[in-house]
Amino acid sequence: MIINRKIPFKFLLNEIKIPLIIVVLLGFIFGLLPKYFPNFSPEIPIGIATTLGIAISILLSYKINQSYNRWWEARTIWGAIVNDSRSLVLQLQLYLNENDELLRKIAHYQIAWCYALDKSLRKQDVLSGWENLLNKEDLEKIKKQSNIPLAINQLQTEAVRKLYEKKTIEEFARTQLEVTLTRLVASMGKCERIKNTVFPPTYGQALNISIYLFVVFLSLSPVLQLNLFLQIIILLSISMLFFILQKLAHQLQDPFDNHETDTPMTSLSRTIEINIRQLLDEKDIPEPIQPKKFYLM
Amino acid sequence: MIINRKIPFKFLLNEIKIPLIIVVLLGFIFGLLPKYFPNFSPEIPIGIATTLGIAISILLSYKINQSYNRWWEARTIWGAIVNDSRSLVLQLQLYLNENDELLRKIAHYQIAWCYALDKSLRKQDVLSGWENLLNKEDLEKIKKQSNIPLAINQLQTEAVRKLYEKKTIEEFARTQLEVTLTRLVASMGKCERIKNTVFPPTYGQALNISIYLFVVFLSLSPVLQLNLFLQIIILLSISMLFFILQKLAHQLQDPFDNHETDTPMTSLSRTIEINIRQLLDEKDIPEPIQPKKFYLM
Amino acid sequence: MIINRKIPFKFLLNEIKIPLIIVVLLGFIFGLLPKYFPNFSPEIPIGIATTLGIAISILLSYKINQSYNRWWEARTIWGAIVNDSRSLVLQLQLYLNENDELLRKIAHYQIAWCYALDKSLRKQDVLSGWENLLNKEDLEKIKKQSNIPLAINQLQTEAVRKLYEKKTIEEFARTQLEVTLTRLVASMGKCERIKNTVFPPTYGQALNISIYLFVVFLSLSPVLQLNLFLQIIILLSISMLFFILQKLAHQLQDPFDNHETDTPMTSLSRTIEINIRQLLDEKDIPEPIQPKKFYLM
Amino acid sequence: MIINRKIPFKFLLNEIKIPLIIVVLLGFIFGLLPKYFPNFSPEIPIGIATTLGIAISILLSYKINQSYNRWWEARTIWGAIVNDSRSLVLQLQLYLNENDELLRKIAHYQIAWCYALDKSLRKQDVLSGWENLLNKEDLEKIKKQSNIPLAINQLQTEAVRKLYEKKTIEEFARTQLEVTLTRLVASMGKCERIKNTVFPPTYGQALNISIYLFVVFLSLSPVLQLNLFLQIIILLSISMLFFILQKLAHQLQDPFDNHETDTPMTSLSRTIEINIRQLLDEKDIPEPIQPKKFYLM
Amino acid sequence: MIINRKIPFKFLLNEIKIPLIIVVLLGFIFGLLPKYFPNFSPEIPIGIATTLGIAISILLSYKINQSYNRWWEARTIWGAIVNDSRSLVLQLQLYLNENDELLRKIAHYQIAWCYALDKSLRKQDVLSGWENLLNKEDLEKIKKQSNIPLAINQLQTEAVRKLYEKKTIEEFARTQLEVTLTRLVASMGKCERIKNTVFPPTYGQALNISIYLFVVFLSLSPVLQLNLFLQIIILLSISMLFFILQKLAHQLQDPFDNHETDTPMTSLSRTIEINIRQLLDEKDIPEPIQPKKFYLM
Structure with a gap:
């Protein structure tokens, strides 16, 4: 997740x-052509290019809108994970005896679940960085399954089952x-849905083609064929706007893909860990994840 | 569901x-007409065509938006089916004795339900490919009903009833x-709603007519009547953009219709089967469905 | 609900x-005026008309969007009615003894409720076509109330009350x-909200005025005042597009009004009847409602 | 709520x-200026005005969209109040002995609550028109609080508490x-959110300024400076469209403000009263509220 | 939150x-350039600027839409906090003995929780202004945690636990x-999501660049290069519209940031305090927060 209000222009x-270089090339080709081939003067009216420009703006807005909705949904799902993780511990403290060993165990499972979900969505090594939260036996069990977070859910279910069998909690x-x-299982499934x-x-391909078409049509407009340098500046400045927004839409679409615009799952998992450990009144509280340059993972 | 980031241009x-061929023909007819009938020179101002072009972009964006929402809703419903299938098994493992025969039976019913829903939505042979999950008696029962997935829900209800009668589970x-x-019954109903x-x-018919009108008006603009070849290139390139987006909208509208853009129900049903069988600690785990070329069914 | 992918053009x-005839008249009047009154040559620049045309497209898109949302919400509510009707029967079969007479009674009340809601929303004779599902005493009771479906809900509540008093079902x-x-009461209320x-x-009135203004301004553009026939063709083709979409929006707005685009309530009620009777293992299963021409009611 | 399909043009x-008079004045001033000060001929190209016109259409559409959403949300909340009021009585009839005095009391509280909420949202005298539904002691109690509907909720809670203490209802x-x-408390809070x-x-102020700017720029376009009368007709017809939509958006924004476009809270409260009294099988059923001219309050 | 229907123009x-000063400078530079460097006459056609202007309107509308949604979501979350705070007290009064000391304690915790959430979201001193609602021991406890509102939730959970252990409330x-x-924990998490x-x-950066580009292109249009003063008026009036809307979007995005457009959290917390204290029939009821000039915090 980007945390600065301004992104370095260099990054953008x-x-x-690559598309900007293509635009410069197209600008040169179609700007110089009429000079070397005077007979070739298509003179496409500027109305064609402006119509295409407005069409691109409309389609681009929709794409950004839908991409933004995906990105916001992803963030909302992880927000729900934060809430349910906190509530789970509060529920355990409401229903259990405070010093019950299983209370701490289920809470630690929950921390492990968050880190595992983070890593499995980012296609990283799922079983590293948090293994100490599970004992050896548990680790053996979950390794047998292909969906590690779901396997941790099963461990939690089993622990709740034991609580009930020991008569520690009531039916309700x-x-x-x-x-x-x-x-929590539903939140995990929702993340998988967005990921997969x-x-x-x-849509994106059609938009890309349209932007290049726009550049070509604009560079062939008679009113622009006066000054090659100025023409390329105009082509670049407008198409840059389109490409930046297209790129933004592209990144917001995939919020679990190791981009700078990702949902900050590692950071949120750490927040959950800190909250849970403080609710459990533990001593060793880890530090929050620090941002890298202008973003947080 | 399309799984590649880029679709082969040939496919698009x-x-x-067919519409592109019509556009070429229209371009020829209205491009050549003034040459053979010099008196016929309608000279429709380009403003008419550009207005229509912008109108089409606006209407097209809305259509894609609503089609996308249907498609995303369909995917979300199947995401909920994945979640509820997993939760059902975890619930059974929480509330039942692990080795209860009915636990496995209800879980297998659930796998069968997913495959049956997939096939009934795609209007395929509903009772094939998963019959081994049900015994003969169950198969007889469900064949009597016209809605097979609902009949499987009834089998599950009956099994839960038996669990309660045997005092295996409590009231709660x-x-x-x-x-x-x-x-799960609600998810099934939602799929039927989208399907039916x-x-x-x-809306789509009005859009199609508009695109052809746009092509005709544009080809009759005086500023374009210089070079027949160039004119057809312009007509083709802009109308192609409109037709691709129109086609995309059309396919996203119907996410259970055996298109390449379908919700990947068979693949999701297989994922559910794998997850459930691993949660049950079974041995014979099937492989995930492999994508065909650039899509997954 | 329209069930064909293509609607006959004649129907559209x-x-x-009527609006198209007005357009033709306007086209004639403003096309012929300058010929008879040469001094009257307003020559409104085409930019005015194109701006208005784009404004109409934008406003029209919003209207269609909101109308579509109403229509889709109506369909979704009836989808929920289908789901809850099915679930109600499954619940009864889970909680009750299979042969309990009240089970069948509540299920039949549910079928009656759907038909009664359908008819009361369409302002048809509410008490006809399904009376055989209720006994005479029940019919007397519900006739006393102005809201028939709500009265049937009261009958169901009473039946559930009896089940509990007879100790047939537990508190839970x-x-x-x-x-x-x-x-179900909530779904009924939602339908009433959309209906009333x-x-x-x-919004619609302002749009209509705008379309006629657009026609007048366009017909007074100097660039169009060459060929009366061509001018009327252009006016007709663009305004037709606007009027069709306006009409579509108008019909989608009111999904319970006996239009061809209505939510197919009678057909859905029949589906519910078929499903419920099959779940009850009854013998006399009615046929699904057949579509009329290109739509289903 | 407006109930006619057509609003009298006079009303619109x-x-x-007021804005239309300003438009006429602006049209006169900028139309006559060049005649008296021939040196003053700004000749703003019409492209500026058309761009502004399209921009206004876009921004206006968004505003209407969001206003409509508020209005529809308000209506949906009152729809939920209708549903919950009906369900409350059905629940009481399910769980209580039919002739229990408290049943009738809680139901009457519910009718009073609806009227009180209606009046408090419309900033009318909250304690009039329905006081007979509460006894003197209750009236004393609620007068002490600043939020009357919430105080009625407290009365209802107390009554439910008594039912449980008397062992009339079970824990569940x-x-x-x-x-x-x-x-119901949540619905009340949602109404307050929209109201406050x-x-x-x-947004609205920026839009208003834009419309006047549009009028000025358009009246200064060289192509329009031929016929003062015609010019003012054009200015009026387009700006009227914008102002009507702006006004509509403005009214939909505030659905509890004694406008003709208000959520018909008094009428819905009456419907609730009729439904509840019929469910209670009472004798004195009031009449539905009659519409005033073309709207219902 | 802004409470006046009109904001002073000075404030806007x-x-x-700053951006307006830049626009004036750009207008001067590009307006005077051709006079001092007659060879430099780029004459960018006005179509480029109008296309950009329409594109900006479209993108701006989307941004305002999404910002508005965030702002409305923030307000909705705090609306839910109001509702749940009221319901919590009503629930306690339903389930507990009226004079129970813990009832009052949990209700006071709830008031403290609202103020603490308000202050922690606004990055103000969290532990001031409401400390008297907690006793010394409680204050010690919550200071140990980094998330103060969550710590108060833990205090509430503990109090509910005690109620159950004392057999004051039943399991249900x-x-x-x-x-x-x-x-309430979920509402807190949702606020944190929007805040963080x-x-x-x-998107905002690209929009800003576009507006400046628009100004430059417009000031270089040949049709505008007649009157420097008039040109700057036009540039200012249109760009002012864009900048005001851009600024509005910017502020609505961050509803917990001490702006005038903030969700009025302090005022809502006070309303909650008044409602809760009146429900508890307390004597010292504080006054509602008074607005500052034209807004409420």
Whole structure:
């Protein structure tokens, strides 16, 4: 997640340098052509280019809107994970005896679950960095499954089951814990949905083609064929705007992909860890994750 | 569901070849007409065509937006089915004795339900490919009903009823299982709603007519009547953009129709099967569905 | 609900014939005026008309969007009615003894409730076509109330009350049934909200005036005043597009009004009847409602 | 709420007469200026005005969209109040003995609550028109609080508490009634949110300034400076469209403000009263509220 | 939150004075350049500037839309906090003995929680202004945690636990209180999400660049290069519109940032305090927060 109010211009430019080079080339080709081939003077009226420009703005706005909605949904899901993790511990403290060993265990499972979900969504090594939260036996169990966070949910379910069998919690408390775990399973599924569902690529491809078409049509407008340098400046400045927004939309679409615009899952997992450990009145509280330059992962 | 970030251009073009041929023909007719009938020179001002072009962009954006919402809703419903299927098994493991035969039975019913829903939405042979998950008696029962997934829900309800009658689960656990089954019935109903509700076709028909009108008006603009070849290139490139987006909207509207852009129901059903079988600690785990070329069904 | 992918063009045209005739008249009047009154040559620049044309497209898109949302909400509410009707029967079969007479009674009340809601929303004779589902005494009771579906809800509540008094269901089962009935009451209220809340008519009236203004301004543009026939063709083709979309928006706004674009309530009620009777393993299963021409009611 | 499909044109015009007079004045001033000060001929190209016109259309559409959403949300909240009021009575009839005096009391409290909420949102005398629904002691109690509907909720809570203390309802039934009351408290809070949150006025002010700017720029376009009368007709017709939509947006924003476009709270409260009294099988059923001219309050 | 229907123009202008000065400078530079360097006459066609102007309007509308949604979501979350705070007290009064000391304690915790959340979101001194609501021991406890509102939630949970241990409430009542507390934890998490998630700044930066580009292109249009004074008036009036809307969007994005457009959290917390104290029938009721000039904090 980007945390600065202003992103370095260099960063923005770096993301779209290839299309900008293509625009410069197109500008040169179609700007010089009439000079070497005087017979070739298509003179496309500027109305064609401006119509295309407005069409691109409209389509781009929709794309950004939908990409933003995905990105915001992703952030909302992780917000729900934060809430349910905190509530889970408060519920345990309401329904259990404070010093129960299983209380601490389920709370630690929850921290492990967050880190595991973070790493599995980012396609990183799922079983590293938090293994100490589980004992050896648990680790053996979850390694057998392909979906590690779901396997941790099963561990939690089993622990709640033991609480009930030991008569530590009543029937109703068991159900309330189950409801919270069900919500966490649902949040995990929602993250997987966003991760695995590619935004229809046709839209982006059609937009890209349109921007290049716009550049070509604009550079062939008779009113622009006076000054090659000025023409390229105009082409660059408008197409840059389109490409930056297109790139932004592209990144917001995939909020679990190790971009700078990602949902800050590692940082949120750390916040959850800090909150849970403080609620448990533990001593060793880790530090919050520090931002890298202008973003937070 | 399309899983590649880039769709082969050939595929896109193939989808819209008929309208493009019509555009070429219209371009020829209205481009050549003034040459053979010099008296016929309508000279429609380009403002008419550009206004229509902008109008089309606006209407198209709305259509894509609403189609995308349908497609995303369909995917979200199946995401909820994934979540509820997993939660159902975790609930059973929380409330039942681990080795209870009915636990495995309800879980297998759930796998069968997913495959049956997939096939019934795609209008394929509903009772094939997963029959081994049900015993003969169950198969007889569900064949009597016209809505097979709903019939499987009834089998699950009956099994939960038996659990309660055998005193295996308490009153409250029974209710929680019922709540999950109710959510699954609701997800099924939501899929049927999307499947059976045709997006108002007037909108798409009006858009199509507008695009052809746009092509005609543009080809009759005086500023374009210089070079037939160039004119057809311009007509093709802009109308191609419109037709691709129109086609995209059309496909996203119907996410259960055996398109490449479908919700990947078979693949998700397989994921559910793998997850459930691993949660049950079974041995024979099937492989995930492999994508075909650039999409997944 | 329209079920064909293509609506006959004749049907579309029939809906908007009056405004189209007005457009032709306006085109004649403002096209011929300068010929008879040469001094009258307003020559409104085409920019005015194109601006108005784009403004109309923007406002029209919003109107269609909001109308579509109403229409889709109406369909979603009836989807929820389908789901809750099915779940109600499954719940009864879970909580009750299979052969209990009240089970069948509540299920039949549910079928009656759907038909009664359908008819009361369409302002048809509410008490016909399904009376055989209720006995005489029940019919007497509900006739005393002005809201028939709500009266049937009261009958269901009473039946659930009897089940509990007879000790047939436990406290918790009673509550679950009540929750489902509450959801059905809410769905009914949502339908009434859509039915009774007129979409602000100012918007549609302002749009209509704008389209006629657009026609007048366009017909007075100097660039168009060359060929009366061509001018009227252009006026007709663009305004037709606007009027069709305006009409579409108008119909989608009111999804319970006996239009061809209505939510297919009768057909959905029949589906509910079929599903419920099959779940009850009854013998006399009615046929699904057949579509009329290109739509389903 | 407006209930006619067509609003009298006089009514629309009356709402926007001041801005229209300003437009006429502006048209005169900028139309006559060049005649008296021939040196003053700004000749602003029409492109500036058309761009501004399109910009206004876009911004206006968004404003109407958001205003409509507020208005629809307000209507939806009152729809939920209707549903919960009905369900509350059905719940009481399910859980209580039919002739219990408290049943009738809680139901009457509910009718009083609706009228009180209606009047408190409209800043009318809250304690009039429905006082007979409460006894003297209750009236004394609620007068001590600044939020009358909330005070009635407290009376209801107290009554439910008595039902439980008298052992008339079980633990679970008590909770279900509490859940319904909590939903009603939430609906009240949602109404207060809409009532007390002023839509950001900057947007509307910026739009108003833009419309006047548009009028000035348009009247200074060289192509329009031929015929003063015609010019003012054009200015009026386009700006009237903008002002009507701006006014509509303005009214939809505030659905509890004694406008003709208000949520019909008094009428809905009456419907609730009729429904509740019929469910209670009472004799004196009041008449529905009759519309005033073309709207319903 | 702004409470006046009209904001002083001075206030609006003050917010955007820097960009307006830049616009004046740009207008001077590009307006005077051709006079001193007659060879430099780029003559960019006005179509480029108008296209950019329309593109800016479209992108701006989307930004305002999304910013408004964030702002409205923030207000909705605090609306839910108001509702849940009221319901919590009503629930306690339903389930507890009226004079129970813990009832008053939990209600006072709730008031403290609201003020603490307000101050922690606004990055003010969290522990001031409401400390008297907690006793010394409680204050010690919550100071140990980094998230003060969450620590207060833990105090509430502990108090509910004591109620259950003292047998003051039943199992089911305990759960209902827990559900309300869980909702409050969720509302807190939602506020943190909005506070900590920076709206993608690329969008705003790209918009700003576009507005300056628009100014430059417009000032270089040949049709405008006649009258320097008039030109700057036009540049200022249109760019002012864009900058005001851009600024509005910017402020709505961050509703917890001590702006005049903030969610009025202090005022809402005070309302909650008044409501709770009146429900508890206390004597010392504080006054509502008074607005400062034209806004409420």
